[in-house]
Amino acid sequence: MGSGSDLTNAQWERLEPLLPVSNGRCGRWRDHRQVVNGLLFRMRTGVQRRDLPERYGPWTTVHERHRRWSADGTWEMLLRRIQAEADAAGEIDWDVSVDSTSVRAHHHAAGARHAPSPPQRGLRPDGQNRSGPGGTDPTGCGGGTGGEALGRSRGGVTTKIHLSADRRCRVLSLVITSGQCADCTQFEPVMDNIRVPRLACGRPRPKPNSISADKGYSNRRTRRYLSRRGIRHVIQEKADQTANRVRLARARGRPPGFDKDRYKKRNTVGRAINKLKAFRAVATRFDKxxxxxxxxxxxxALVIWLRS
Incomplete structure (x- = not known):
């Protein structure tokens, strides 16, 4: 018997051709579906690895395969390929929203040795390695724990997920940092990680039609970055910035454009965060x-794309 977290036959048919065949050592991977479903069960329920039901096989196999795929960029590659299929079918709405969310770290997440995390790697359509759709913050944003994206904020020891999402509440790119990291400092990394490959030929698409974000991203650097790339944006201006601009009207020029109707649709990124946090292993960080x-x-994020 399966569980509510298991992939359906239709979802597995989309994912199976994309999975690696060789384990990179001396043989072939086995029981991909069993292992992936085991990982999804743990993600949904948040149980300890040792408590995985027997139907998913040895818990060590599930953990080791997930650890290796996280280190070598396999998960990022799978997400890219599913995004590419959706883009080729015209199913991506390129009016993108950006936001972040904090995640409380369980005490089991503490205690990792202070060593840099393995580099995040993905696979370009031409077969060359490049950065994947997500990354960790090696500096800790001014106070991380050994590059493991753990830091102290109002919520205690936390990690922050910075992401962009399309109008169908699906993640296009994400970055994780320590919890005290300001949203605006990660806007450019999140935008730079939007790279949806082409199935046939051509360069990946890096540029959305428009961007919407809350006032936490309202600063000159962000607006100049978007203007330089020719991306329309709707970012609410902070009250002190508005007052300062009015006080220095002649020097500061006219106010930035603001489309209220477009800004109301920014809730899509909040709903994307809710979908991610429906997985308990995402809502609470258990991993060191x-x-x-x-x-x-x-x-x-990959499962959400498969189920959309």
Whole structure:
């Protein structure tokens, strides 16, 4: 008997051709579906690895395969390929919203050795390695724990997920940092990680039609970055910035454009965050290593794309 977290036959048919065949050592992977469903069960329920039901096989196999796929960029590659299929079918709405969310770290997430996380790698359509759709913050944003994206904020020891989402509440790119990291500092990394490959030929698409974000992203650097790339944007201006602009009207020029109707649709990124946090292993961080937790979040985003 399966569970509510298991992939359906239709979802598995989309995912199976994309999975790696060789384990990179001396043989072939086995029982991909059993292992992936085991990981999804843990993501949905948040149980300890040792408590996985027997139908998913040895818990060590599930953990080891997830750890390796998180380190070598397999989860990122799978997400890219599913995004590419959706884009080729015209199913991506390129009016994108950006936001972030904080995740409380369980005490089991503490204690990792202070060593840098493995680099996040993905696969370009031409077969060359490149950065994947997500990454960790090696600097900790001014106070991380050994590059594992753990830091102290008002919520205690936390990790922050920065992401962009399309109008159908699906993640296009994500970055994880320590919890005290300001949203505006990660806007450009999130935008730079939007790279949806083409199925046939051509470069990946890096540029959305428009961007909407809350006032946490309202600053000159963000607006100049978007203007330089020719991306229309709707970002609410902070009250002190408005007052300062009015006080120095001649020097500051006219106010930035603001479309209220377009801004109301920014709730799509909030709903995308809700979908991610429906997975308990995303809503609470249990993993010590930043790249392993990033793999959990990426796998959750992949499942949301498969189910959309």
């Amino acid at each position: 290593r930043g790249h392993v937790y990033l793999g959990i979040v990426t796998a959750a």
